[in-house]
Amino acid sequence: MRDENQLHAAVVELVALDDAEIKYSTVQNWYPGLSEGKGGIYELGGPDVRSFRELMEAMLKVIERRRPILPIPVPLGHVMGFGFELLNKVTLGLVEPQVTRDQVKNLAVDNVASGSFPGLSDLGITPTALEAVLPEYLWRFRPSGQYAEIKNSAKKLKGRDL
Numbered sequence: 001m002r003d004e005n006q007l008h009a010a011v012v013e014l015v016a017l018d019d020a021e022i023k024y025s026t027v028q029n030w031y032p033g034l035s036e037g038k039g040g041i042y043e044l045g046g047p048d049v050r051s052f053r054e055l056m057e058a059m060l061k062v063i064e065r066r067r068p069i070l071p072i073p074v075p076l077g078h079v080m081g082f083g084f085e086l087l088n089k090v091t092l093g094l095v096e097p098q099v100t101r102d103q104v105k106n107l108a109v110d111n112v113a114s115g116s117f118p119g120l121s122d123l124g125i126t127p128t129a130l131e132a133v134l135p136e137y138l139w140r141f142r143p144s145g146q147y148a149e150i151k152n153s154a155k156k157l158k159g160r161d162l
Contacts (some may be wrong), residue, residue, distance in 0.1 A: 002138065003098050008119060034149075041118070042117060042118050042119065042122070042123070043113035043114060043115070043117045043118075043119050044065075044119060045113035045119070045120075046127045046128065046129065047127040048100075048129065048130065049112055052107065053069055053071075055130075057069065058067055058131070059138060062134050062135050062138045062142075063138050063140075063141040063142050064142050064143060064148060065141075065142075065143070074104060074107075074108045074112075077104035077107070078101055079101065080098075080099055080103045080104075081099050081100045081101035081102075081103065082096070082101055084097035084098050084099055084100065085097050085100055085101065091130055
């Protein structure tokens with residue numbers, strides 16, 4: 001049973017049914033579980049540790065887009081978050097905030113599995129590298145969506161004499 005007085009984070013529940021595969025997630029909580037080994041914290045993370053910039057660069061490469069990645073100091077991010085939240089309230093929700101103060105607060109803290117708690121290997125799961133799954137999730141954000149590979153292939157054929 002969980003002790004209601006313990007500090008705990010928002011919980012994300014991952015349910016793996018028979019023959020299911022969990023690809024890439026990070027979940028953290030501070031509940032240690034019962035002494036008989038039931039419940040508790042599982043830190044689930046991929047095999048690599050990446051900076052936010054590296055994640056954005058990988059994402060941009062997969063979706064075949066070029067965008068500047070600008071480092072923004074946390075205090076400026078809080079000001080931006082406040083401004084966007086205020087704009088959202090003034091427009092009665094017509095303008096969605098591009099970033100919120102809570103998002104800035106989350107981005108300011110590393111989100112890396114510590115290794116102090118059971119992880120994927122304890123569940124019998126081998127983590128999958130980001131490069132193996134990212135194209136599968138992001139293909140729809142390419143300029144030509146699902147047809148990007150076909151379009152690139154056609155360009156190569158067009159350049160050849162047949």
